[in-house]
Amino acid sequence: MLERSLVVSAPGKVILHGEHAVVHGKVALAVALDLRTFLRLRPGGGGSVTVRLPGVGVEASWDTPRLRALRSGCPGPPPPRPGTAAVRRGPSVEQLDTLREFAGITAESSAPESLATLAFLYMCLAISAKYGDVPSVDIIVWSELPTGAGLGSSAAYSVCLAAALLTACGAIACPLAEGESTARWTEEELSLINSWAFQGERVIHGNPSGVDNAVGTWGMCVFAEMSLVASRVPTLRILLTNTKVPRSTKVLVAGVKDKILKFPAIMNPVLDSINAISQECQSVLEAMPGNPSPEYYPVLEELFDINQHHLNVMGVGHPSLDRLCHVTASHGLHSKLTGAGGGGCGITLLRPDTSPLAVEAAKRDLCACGFECWETNIGAPGVTLHSSSSLKADVLHALSMS
Template sequence: MSESFFVSAPGKVILFGEHSVVHGKAAIAAAVSLRSYLLVSSTPATGVPKVTLNFADVHLQHSWDIASLPWSSVTSKDPLIVPHNLEPVLTAALEPHFADFVSSPFKHAAAYAFLYLFLHLASPSSASLDITYTLRSTLPIGAGLGSSASISVAIAAGLLLQNTHITPPTPTKDRGTELKLIDAWSFIGEKCIHGTPSGVDNAVASSGGAVVFQRSLSSPTTPPAITNITTFPALPLLLTNTRVARRTAELVAGVGKLTGALPDVAGPIHEAIHGISEKATTLLLSPPSQQEFVEELSQLVRINHALLDALGVSHPALENVRRLSSEFDVGETKLTGAGGGGCAITLLKHDVQEDKLRALEERLRGEGFEMYEVTLGGSGVGVLRESGVEEAQFLGAEGRDGVEDLVGRGRAWEFWTQ
C-alpha cells in the first residue's frame, strides 16, 4: 500500500425484529450510509518510533512508543488465524498503556480495541516508522447505530491492509476470504469494547447490505446464525435521533418480564414480529419492482412499530416522530434498536414530495431532534487508495457533510465483497 490511504465502514440500523431477537426470533439489520473514515499514514521515524491514534470526535489523541508495547504477551502470532477469545495475559499487559483514559469509558474502550488489534496485526518491525491512525465518524456516537462496530471494522481493515495481510479489492478476484478476515478481527475489537457482542453490527459494517440473524435459545453461548443479504436495494431513509437517552438493559428486562408474566399475550407478539422478519427476508432476497418493494416494506415497518409499542418500548418522542411523518405524508416510521428514546427510522415513499420532506425536517428540528437523510443498504468496508488528502485537511473538515464532501462522495472507493 501507499504511505497513506483511507478505509471506511458503515453504521447500521435494526430494520425488523428488535427485542424479539432476544427471545429466539429472527431480526434484520441493514447498513446505513453514515460511515466511519480512518486515515492510515506512516513516515520514517525522526526519533523514537511511535504509533498515534487520533479520534478527534471524542477528543482522543495519544501516542505510544512502538517498541515499548507488550509484544511478548501476544499469544496468537498468525494474523490469518483469528482467536475466538481475548487473551487475558495480553489484556493485563495492555492496561498500563491506556491507564490515562480510565475516567473516560469510551476513550478507554477505543484505546484498548486499537492497541489489541495493533499488537496482533502489526509487528515490532513497525518500529522504524511513525504511524498515525486518524479517525472521523459521521455516525452519532452511542445512538444505537453501530458506531463502535463501524470503527472496529475500519481499524481492522486498515491494520490488515497496511501490514499486507490482505490486498485491496479487485473486480477480477473473489475477496470473500479477506472480507471474512476483516469481519473476524473487527469482532475481536468489539469484544474489547463490549465484552460479549452479538457479532451482528460488525457483520453489517463489513459486508454492507443487510443481515438476518437469530439466536439459539437452547445454546445461549452459540453465536447467532447470520445470513448476509447482498441483494438489498439501496433505499432512501430519514433517520431521526430524538436525543432521548436509552436505557437498553432496563428495556430488554422489561420485555422479558412482560413475556414471562403474560406468555400467552406477549408470545404471539414475538411470533408476529418473527413473521415480519421472515416476510421481509423473502422480499429482500427477491425484490419486486422498486415501488412495490417500498410499499410492502412500509407496511411491515408500520406493523412492527405497533407491536414494539405493545411490548412497551416506545416513547413519547418516538411517537411524535411517527405522528409527524404520517401527518406530512412522507413514509412509515418505526423505532430502531432498544427504543425508549434513541432513534427512529422513516422509510420514505417512492414518490415522496421534496417540499413535504423539508417541512417535516424543519418541524422535527423545532422539536429538538437531529435528522439524517441516509441510504439504507449500500456498501460495506472499502478502501480509498489515492486521495491527496492530508491529515490536517481531514481533521479540519467541518461536520458530517464536510467529511463526506472531502473523502466520501464522488471518490474512487473500492469495496471488498463476498
C-alpha cells in the first residue's frame, strides 16, 4: 500500500482532423490538450475512503469495511491487449445498480456528479478486488477542463483515478524519484492505466470509443478502424473557443450517416478527402521538431481551412462556428471545429510568430460574440506524476482544500 501522497494529472483532448469520418472507417487524429485534470491522493489513517470533486459538488466518504462487502460483485477487466483501443468486458447493469443503491443515486440520474461518483466507486472496488485490500485514502480532484464541451473531461478524470488507485494498491510503481518534478510510467503500466480508465468511461458513457482515455494516457493518438496507435506531436499553440451552443453528438452522427446514404457518390469522396487530410497532417506533425519554425504552418493552416469546408458539406457546421472562423480570419488566423460540431468548440492555430496583439484582439472579439476562449497548447504529455513543487499556484491551492 502507498505510504506517501501523490499528485497525478491527465490532459483533455481535441480532434485535430477526422471527426465524423472516423465513424466510417477513416483516420482521426486525437491530440492531448494542455488543459488538465489533477488528482491528489493522500493515504488515510481512519479506515475510510473519501472523495471530493468540488467542480461537480461531490463530497463523499465510506468506511472501508462497507466497501469490502461490496467489492466481490465488481470484478475487473482482463489484461489489456497491446494496440487495442480498450478491453472488452465492462461493468454489468446489475453491478452498477448495486452501486447506485449503495451511493443513493437514482436509476434515472445522468447528472455529472452521479456518474462521477459511480465511476469512482466502481474503479475503487474493482481495482482493489484485483490487486489487494480497499485502500484507506483521501482523494480530491480539480480540473481546468469544462465539462460537457467534448474536450475529454470525463476521460481525464478516469485516467487520473486509474493511475492513482493502481499506484495506491501497488499494481504499478510510483516512479517519481527524490528531486524530480514529474515522472511517467512504463509503457506496460500505461497500458494498464488505459484499460482501467476505459472501464471508468464505460460507467460514465456506456459505449465509448476508447479514444479519449487513450489520449489522456499517452498524448497524441492516431485512431483508425478500431485500432489506436500512440504517436508524437510537437507542442503547438492554439486558441480553444467554446461557442457554448449545445449539440447532440448522436443526432449529428445520424445526420452524417443519412447524408452518406442519400448521396454516396458525393459524400464518399468527401470522407476520402478528410482521410487524406488526416494522413497529410500526421506526416507534417511527425516531421516537425519539438519547437517548430513558422515554415511548417502554411500547410497546417490550409488543411484546417479545407477540412472546415468539408465538415460544413457534411452538415455538422453551425452559424456560431462560421462566426468563429470569420472572426479569427479577420486577424489572419485559421480555425476549424473540433469534435461533433453543430456548435461546441473550435480550435485556432497560432504560429510561433503570431503577434501577441493579434491574439489578444482575436480573443477579445471572440468573447464579444459570447464565446469562452483559452490560449493553450496541443501536444501535451499524457498522464503524469507530479511533485508539489512542479504545480502551478492555482492547482496547488485547489488541491490543498481541507
